[in-house]
Amino acid sequence: MPEIINLSIIGVAIRMATPLLLSSLGGVVAYRAGILNVGMEGMMLAGAFSAVVFSMTFGSSTIGLIAAGLIGLLAAMLTGLIYNRYKGDVFVIGMAINIGALGLTNFLMRSIFGTVGAISGSDIIGFPKIEINAIKEFPVLRDVFTGNPILVYASWGLVLITFVFLNHTRVGLNLRAVGENPEAAAAAGLNNSWYRYLGIALSGISSGFAGAYLALGQLSMFTENMTAGRGFIALAIIIFGRGTAEGALLGSLLFGFAEAVAMQLQGASTVPPQFVLMIPYVLTVVALTIFGVGRSRRLST
Amino acid sequence: MNNGLRLLISSLIPSVMAAAGAFLIALLFVVFVRQDPSVAFTALLNGGFVGTQNIANTLMKATPLILTGLAFTIASRAGVFNVGAEGQLYLGAFFSTITALSFSELPGLALIPISILVGAFVGAIWAVFPTYLKLRFNVNEIISTIMLNYVAILFTSYLVNHPFKAKDAQFPATEMIPDQAFLLRLLPPSRLNMGFLIAIALVILLWLLLFKTIWGYDFRHVGQAPYFSSYIGISLPKTMLSAMALSGAIAGIAGAIEVLGVHHRFLDNFSPGFGFTGIIVSLLGKANPIGDLVGGIFLGGLTQGALMMELNASIGRELVDVIKAVLFISLAAVEAYKPIIHLFSDRKVKAQDA
Numbered sequence: 001m002p003e004i005i006n007l008s009i010i011g012v013a014i015r016m017a018t019p020l021l022l023s024s025l026g027g028v029v030a031y032r033a034g035i036l037n038v039g040m041e042g043m044m045l046a047g048a049f050s051a052v053v054f055s056m057t058f059g060s061s062t063i064g065l066i067a068a069g070l071i072g073l074l075a076a077m078l079t080g081l082i083y084n085r086y087k088g089d090v091f092v093i094g095m096a097i098n099i100g101a102l103g104l105t106n107f108l109m110r111s112i113f114g115t116v117g118a119i120s121g122s123d124i125i126g127f128p129k130i131e132i133n134a135i136k137e138f139p140v141l142r143d144v145f146t147g148n149p150i151l152v153y154a155s156w157g158l159v160l161i162t163f164v165f166l167n168h169t170r171v172g173l174n175l176r177a178v179g180e181n182p183e184a185a186a187a188a189g190l191n192n193s194w195y196r197y198l199g200i201a202l203s204g205i206s207s208g209f210a211g212a213y214l215a216l217g218q219l220s221m222f223t224e225n226m227t228a229g230r231g232f233i234a235l236a237i238i239i240f241g242r243g244t245a246e247g248a249l250l251g252s253l254l255f256g257f258a259e260a261v262a263m264q265l266q267g268a269s270t271v272p273p274q275f276v277l278m279i280p281y282v283l284t285v286v287a288l289t290i291f292g293v294g295r296s297r298r299l300s301t
Numbered sequence: 302m303n304n305g306l307r308l309l310i311s312s313l314i315p316s317v318m319a320a321a322g323a324f325l326i327a328l329l330f331v332v333f334v335r336q337d338p339s340v341a342f343t344a345l346l347n348g349g350f351v352g353t354q355n356i357a358n359t360l361m362k363a364t365p366l367i368l369t370g371l372a373f374t375i376a377s378r379a380g381v382f383n384v385g386a387e388g389q390l391y392l393g394a395f396f397s398t399i400t401a402l403s404f405s406e407l408p409g410l411a412l413i414p415i416s417i418l419v420g421a422f423v424g425a426i427w428a429v430f431p432t433y434l435k436l437r438f439n440v441n442e443i444i445s446t447i448m449l450n451y452v453a454i455l456f457t458s459y460l461v462n463h464p465f466k467a468k469d470a471q472f473p474a475t476e477m478i479p480d481q482a483f484l485l486r487l488l489p490p491s492r493l494n495m496g497f498l499i500a501i502a503l504v505i506l507l508w509l510l511l512f513k514t515i516w517g518y519d520f521r522h523v524g525q526a527p528y529f530s531s532y533i534g535i536s537l538p539k540t541m542l543s544a545m546a547l548s549g550a551i552a553g554i555a556g557a558i559e560v561l562g563v564h565h566r567f568l569d570n571f572s573p574g575f576g577f578t579g580i581i582v583s584l585l586g587k588a589n590p591i592g593d594l595v596g597g598i599f600l601g602g603l604t605q606g607a608l609m610m611e612l613n614a615s616i617g618r619e620l621v622d623v624i625k626a627v628l629f630i631s632l633a634a635v636e637a638y639k640p641i642i643h644l645f646s647d648r649k650v651k652a653q654d655a
Contacts, residue, residue, distance in 0.1 A: 036441075038443060078630070082630070082633050082634045082637075086633075086634035086635060086637045087635055088633035088634050088635055089633065089635075091382060091443060092580075092584065092629075092632070092633040093630065093633040095384070095577070095580060095629070096626060096629035096630040096632075096633050097630070099574075099577055099581070099622070099625060099626050099629055100623070100626030100627070100629065100630060101626075102622065103619060103621075103622025103623045103625060103626045104622075104623055104626065106617075106619040106622060107330065107617055107619035107620055107622060107623050108334075110617035110619055111334035111616070111617055111619075112334065228451075229447065229448070229451055232444055232447045232448065233448075235441075235444050236441075236444050236448075239441060239444070272459050272462075272463060274455040274456065274458050274459035274462070275455070275459065277455055278451070278452055278455045278456070281448040281449075281451040281452050281455075282448075282452060284444065284445075284448045285431075285434070285440070285445050285448050285449065285452075288434075288438075288440045288441065288444065288445060289434055289438045289440055
């Protein structure tokens with residue numbers, strides 16, 4: 001048993017938590033504007049795909065990241081348009097985005113790259129990793145602060161920014177007013193559509209970034225349906241984190257840790273891999289059951 | 302034009318327009334990947350809807366889609382979103398396989414219905430569980446049913462890779478079920494089978510249930526006005542639970558039919574997202590069982606046609622997933638069709654619509 005749990009698990013947990021944290025932070029803003037963005041899974045997948053394609057084409061992981069954010073934004077604007085203008089159900093639009101992203105990425109993978117299943121190769125430039133030689137001697141510090149892309153630490157900064165935005169800025173407070181009581185907000189002269197667009201846009205960009213991290217953060221490749229439900233887990237994190245930035249951080253770390261344990265179990269034990277892979281999904285349902293009482297509201301009408 | 306006809310036409314407009322739009326955008330993608338659209342679409346439509354064997358295969362592929370469409374319809378009519386049909390279908394398929402294998406001495410006339418019913422029962426349980434969590438703990442059913450899909454797929458994958466793997470199989474699959482449990486093939490060599498007729502029977506039954514019984518009236522009432530319903534004495538939890546049980550049972554039957562009619566054994570990861578396509582079918586069919594039948598055959602035809610297109614025009618069958626997605630997104634934009642619908646409806650019909 002001692003080999004199963006060791007300190008390097010902290011580093012793995014942080015890496016696994018990052019995509020969840022990135023997408024749930026944007027999703028928190030959308031949630032507070034009154035929208036549970038069910039399409040984050042698809043936006044993340046589209047982000048991962050474009051990150052790989054653009055990183056490969058332009059030889060730059062930064063361009064890959066920007067492309068991922070833009071594709072997330074594009075899907076988000078489509079969501080916002082259909083929701084605000086054409087009164088679509090947010091759940092239906094989100095599922096459409098998810099199925100669309102899966103279909104499009106598979107179609108383009110086959111048509112452009114002639115491959116089925118995965119795009120990989122040395123011409124996909126991954127995110128550079130931070131290495132600080134001075135702390136390489138110290139176990140926990142080393143695991144946390146070296147060997148990770150900047151995006152990992154940027155996501156921690158985003159927690160703070162999201163917290164301040166939602167609690168201490170005029171735009172953030174207005175956005176929450178729109179989410180909590182749209183009629184009153186409109187009566188007070190706020191443009192509800194505008195705040196909803198803002199919330200959805202941020203969740204789209206952040207999900208795109210989360211996808212870019214998945215694709216370029218560690219292995220520099222794209223595989224079919226590589227998000228594997230992370231967008232939905234991020235939704236669960238938003239709900240049981242009560243729609244707060246700090247809740248998103250805690251929830252993401254919880255899931256990151258669970259995934260890290262699962263990965264170590266997979267390497268080291270006789271437990272069938274299917275049960276290990278099940279852990280995050282079961283944990284999502286359990287977490288929603290324990291923490292979700294009284295908060296899960298269906299926001300679409 | 303009389304009012305009934307006007308209403309019918311105006312209710313068909315969104316589906317028809319969405320389908321046209323989806324084809325148009327798919328055409329752009331075909332041009333984008335530098336292929337000839339006329340070759341592609343001829344192959345697609347011929348492959349799906351021309352020739353006895355192609356049509357038979359279309360109906361074979363439509364069968365699970367009609368059923369998952371019905372599953373989504375019946376739950377959404379009662380105001381619950383069952384995104385878990387995929388998992389319910391997997392569990393239904395697996396346990397109906399095990400039933401057929403365990404009682405192999407029974408005659409087909411008993412074994413087939415028993416296997417299908419076990420599939421339905423397991424599917425129902427897997428749908429009732431998240432509904433219970435929703436009612437008791439306020440767990441969002443969209444997320445929980447999606448999570449339970451992964452759990453069901455992984456669980457059946459474990460079962461078929463380890464305890465129930467056939468001895469001589471090169472890939473994860475159970476033993477073949479006994480011959481007498483096979484559903485009759487209607488037009489061999491196509492794998493179209495009696496399952497299609499079962500699907501049609503369920504379409505009719507559910508249409509009757511929804512529109513001609515008090516039970517169905519309760520369903521629709523809860524879906525449209527939950528608070529008012531409980532005020533007039535319809536039990537909200539009871540209605541939601543029974544709608545979801547029915548929905549899960551239908552998804553389970555879809556899985557059972559895939560085993561008994563098509564594969565004759567349980568295969569790991571056998572469903573290419575039937576459960577999710579069912580949502581599109583239901584939206585295309587305007588949450589009406591008869592619409593699900595039409596929508597299921599349409600999407601089944603595209604799936605079948607896509608195989609032919611891949612063979613004859615070297616365009617990946619994934620193009621159909623793009624068509625599906627555009628269809629789905631266009632159908633979500635409910636108000637986009639209002640101006641066109643108004644061209645077909647006079648004031649009186651508009652008042653009824655509102």
